Amino acid sequence: MGMxxxxxxxxxxxxxxxxxxxxxEIPEGEIHALLGPNASGKTSLAQTLLGFPNFKVVSGSxxxxxxxxxRVPLDERVRMGLAIAFQNPPVVRGVKLRDVLKLIGKKTxxxxxxxxxxxxxxxxxxxxxxxxxxFSGGEKKKCEILQVLALNPDFVILxxxxxxxxxxxxxxxxxxxxxALEGKSGxxxxxxxxxxxxxxxxRAHVMIDGKVACHGDPEKVIETVSSKGYEWCKRCPSVxxx
Amino acid sequence: xxxxxxxxxEALRKPSPYGPDLDISSYSQNSGKLRAGVRSLGSLGRxxxxxxxxxxxxxxxxxxxxADHSAIYKSVQKVYEDSLEIMSIEEAMKEHxxxxxxxxxxxxxxxxxxxxxxxxxxxxxxxxxxxxxxEVSLPIQSCLYLRTTNLLQAVHNIIIMERDSTAQLxxxxxxxxxxxxxxxxxxxxxxxxxxxxxxxxxxHNWGPKVDVRPRTGILLxxxxxxxxxxxxxxxxxSLQMYPKAEIVGNRSTAAMNSIxxxxxxxxxxxxxxxxxxGNSNVAEIIGxxxxxxxxxxxxxxxxxxxxxxNKGHIECRGLMxxxxxxITAVPELVSKSSxxxxxxxxxxxxxxxxQVLYLMSRGLKREDAESLLIKGFLxxxxxxxxxxxxxxxxxxxxxxxxxxx
Numbered sequence: 001m002g003m004x005x006x007x008x009x010x011x012x013x014x015x016x017x018x019x020x021x022x023x024x025e026i027p028e029g030e031i032h033a034l035l036g037p038n039a040s041g042k043t044s045l046a047q048t049l050l051g052f053p054n055f056k057v058v059s060g061s062x063x064x065x066x067x068x069x070x071r072v073p074l075d076e077r078v079r080m081g082l083a084i085a086f087q088n089p090p091v092v093r094g095v096k097l098r099d100v101l102k103l104i105g106k107k108t109x110x111x112x113x114x115x116x117x118x119x120x121x122x123x124x125x126x127x128x129x130x131x132x133x134x135f136s137g138g139e140k141k142k143c144e145i146l147q148v149l150a151l152n153p154d155f156v157i158l159x160x161x162x163x164x165x166x167x168x169x170x171x172x173x174x175x176x177x178x179x180a181l182e183g184k185s186g187x188x189x190x191x192x193x194x195x196x197x198x199x200x201x202x203r204a205h206v207m208i209d210g211k212v213a214c215h216g217d218p219e220k221v222i223e224t225v226s227s228k229g230y231e232w233c234k235r236c237p238s239v240x241x242x
Numbered sequence: 243x244x245x246x247x248x249x250x251x252e253a254l255r256k257p258s259p260y261g262p263d264l265d266i267s268s269y270s271q272n273s274g275k276l277r278a279g280v281r282s283l284g285s286l287g288r289x290x291x292x293x294x295x296x297x298x299x300x301x302x303x304x305x306x307x308x309a310d311h312s313a314i315y316k317s318v319q320k321v322y323e324d325s326l327e328i329m330s331i332e333e334a335m336k337e338h339x340x341x342x343x344x345x346x347x348x349x350x351x352x353x354x355x356x357x358x359x360x361x362x363x364x365x366x367x368x369x370x371x372x373x374x375x376x377e378v379s380l381p382i383q384s385c386l387y388l389r390t391t392n393l394l395q396a397v398h399n400i401i402i403m404e405r406d407s408t409a410q411l412x413x414x415x416x417x418x419x420x421x422x423x424x425x426x427x428x429x430x431x432x433x434x435x436x437x438x439x440x441x442x443x444x445x446h447n448w449g450p451k452v453d454v455r456p457r458t459g460i461l462l463x464x465x466x467x468x469x470x471x472x473x474x475x476x477x478x479x480s481l482q483m484y485p486k487a488e489i490v491g492n493r494s495t496a497a498m499n500s501i502x503x504x505x506x507x508x509x510x511x512x513x514x515x516x517x518x519x520g521n522s523n524v525a526e527i528i529g530x531x532x533x534x535x536x537x538x539x540x541x542x543x544x545x546x547x548x549x550x551x552n553k554g555h556i557e558c559r560g561l562m563x564x565x566x567x568x569i570t571a572v573p574e575l576v577s578k579s580s581x582x583x584x585x586x587x588x589x590x591x592x593x594x595x596x597q598v599l600y601l602m603s604r605g606l607k608r609e610d611a612e613s614l615l616i617k618g619f620l621x622x623x624x625x626x627x628x629x630x631x632x633x634x635x636x637x638x639x640x641x642x643x644x645x646x647x
Contacts, residue, residue: 130618147604
């Protein structure tokens with residue numbers, strides 16, 4: 001059964017077209033990777049899937065767990081089991097990570113959350129700091145992923161979880177995610193594909209100019225993209241498709 | 243205590259440069275029958291806890307309670323009897339000749355009609371003295387309660403922190419729910435001797451027809467720390483205060499924090515000023531104001547450094563939750579020395595939609611996300627209160643917010 005189905009999705013932001021007919025289907029229990037050059041529409045797709053109101057769906061549909069959620073509000077989608085770790089989360093002064101975890105961590109048992117915090121090496125000082133204020137790149141990613149895991153979602157969207165993260169933290173994040181996401185479904189957006197070493201996606205999609213240009217076996221896709229570049233994908237999508 | 247000076251009569255006509263002018267003759271100056279004292283605080287209504295006043299005195303070192311013009315309760319816990327004294331200002335003047343030397347030295351009785359009235363006809367107010375070298379670990383609480391409609395309550399408080407003493411004072415001011423229009427004037431003079439440390443937290447909960455004019459002066463000698471926290475959350479007709487701290491010593495710290503949550507038609511003109519005359523001192527004025535309904539607020543702050551190597555910072559932040567409300571921020575820095583560093587930041591805006599959506603992306607409903615952001619904006623941790631007091635103030639703010647949202 002398709003956990004997430006996206007059909008012919010066209011989206012505009014402030015009158016500018018950002019998605020031009022996206023089709024993706026992610027079955028239950030599968031993690032897919034989404035690659036693509038800068039400004040190809042990867043983050044726009046992630047935010048549209050979650051329901052950010054400035055991403056206006058012009059046509060097409062999103063269905064999640066068999067329900068059409070195209071018009072469902074953002075917070076309701078999250079309560080249905082969708083969750084996102086942002087690439088660039090905003091600073092929220094006065095609100096501590098601890099405050100947010102208290103409010104969202106209801107689905108996760110307290111012990112499990114404490115274990116996650118310890119395994120991800122998140123300090124008490126970080127928990128008591130204003131959210132994302134003065135956080136390093138690695139700290140931001142860790143806190144995003146901690147919040148997502150605290151929600152215990154059915155479908156996880158990770159937007160560039162590996163950008164700006166050093167090797168040591170990447171290993172911590174990678175190992176934590178590979179355990180936590182076992183059997184779950186998700187979409188991992190990555191520019192560098194470093195995180196894919198840990199997550200082992202079943203399928204990869206390449207996004208070019210607001211469309212999924214091609215998809216296929218992740219190893220093959222990554223190898224082709226790194227040796228031939230995205231320009232090549234633009235010209236020859238059928239080579240990698242299965 | 244009344245001052246006999248005919249020239250003060252002229253000052254009775256002198257408006258304050260800030261806030262709406264009030265006709266003090268329209269209030270009853272002599273009514274407010276003398277109220278009987280109470281034996282314990284157990285009979286206090288729940289409204290007292292809304293301003294931080296605890297009926298259970300086990301958590302407080304001492305208490306002063308005044309209703310209208312009458313001091314109805316005072317006590318000092320036995321273990322603190324050698325550390326502090328609490329009494330009405332009238333009793334203090336009788337008990338200690340020298341108290342007069344501390345009277346009207348930090349607040350000018352000629353400043354405006356409110357100070358002049360209090361100097362001539364004020365009744366009540368508290369005298370608190372913490373003895374040299376003593377650390378009072380539990381907060382001292384005082385409460386000024388306005389009970390009678392149309393009353394002018396004018397009190398004069400004197401607080402003396404002797405050398406190397408430490409204390410926390412929490413003052414709760416409130417009106418009875420059925421009290422109509424009334425005017426409260428509170429003149430307070432704080433003396434912090436060498437090495438003294440005082441955290442002074444005020445929680446006010448007035449009525450929609452009550453006008454309030456506190457007038458406060460603070461004097462710091464060497465190595466002292468004065469932290470004032472002002473929290474006003476309820477409705478008020480108008481509230482205007484501009485307390486002034488003066489640091490005459492070196493290596494002292496003065497911090498004034500205020501949290502205002504304006505509702506209804508309330509008008510606030512709240513600020514703080516620190517004048518630093520000594521060297522190597524630190525001064526900080528932080529204001530956080532939220533306006534709802536058609537409330538209006540002016541955040542006023544002034545730092546003046548006359549000595550060497552002083553540091554000062556002003557932060558005025560306003561959050562408008564209603565398009566009918568209004569906020570003005572007036573930060574002012576004056577430096578008379580090139581070795582002092584004075585900075586300020588001021589910002590007024592509405593809730594940041596990106597932050598609201600971010601919190602909603604964690605599954606919070608819009609109203610819960612907004613409420614979390616407002617609570618975060620009114621950040622109590624800046625007040626550097628002990629944990630239990632911080633929890634109490636946070637609860638008070640939460641209650642005030644939820645009853646207004």
